[in-house]
Amino acid sequence: MADFDDELDASGLNCPLPILRAKKALGGMDAGKVLHIIATDPGSVKDFEAFAKQTGNELLESAEEGGKFHFYMKKV
């Protein structure tokens, strides 16, 4: 597991809530810091890819483990 500075548990939440919560969490973080997001919505895999592409934040890692999706997003 990668290192991270902040964690957001978006388990049980559905589109578009994980993205909106992540955006808010990243807003309160300094550039270069890493946010670890946990989600259960399978749609979030594509959504976080698109989110990274559109916002410029870097998606360091995207993985599935035991029905949960883990994303590591580095703030630009």
Added chain:
Amino acid sequence: MEQKKLAIIATKGTLDWAYPPFILASTAAALGYETQVFFTFYGLQLLKKDLSDLQVSPIGNPGMPMKMPFGPDWFQDINWNIPNIVQTNVPGFEALATSLMKKTIAKNGVATIPELRSLCQEAEVEFIACQMTVDLFGFEHSDFISEGVEYGGAATQRQRLLFLEGGH
């Protein structure tokens, strides 16, 4: 980088159709788009202070699955084919369908409409209410949320659409 802009038009005032504009607008705003939603005709209902009146109607809505949000899996998988004649004649059918829809929404971790609307506002989505339809339906500005709503005409929206069409 040039500012990306998006304009969405909300014309429907039912619980189900309230979702697409608010989901798209809040997501676009989170992706960095300067986002505007133009509410016209029945879409004005989505700007009312009290959103608890929003209903869903299975009547004339053949694409809507009629499933129960409780009970064993096999029971929840049944798509109830209820004839229109029954739907129109059973008092409170829409209220029942609305309450079942709300249960399904909550069970699936889908945000409520008031929640999505405030998320849009938090993300600075611009809300424009169509003044012509406000007058047409005899609404008052006091019926609507006061924060973050502007009143305008098609031109207010048109400007943004032209930006979109112009590729800006």
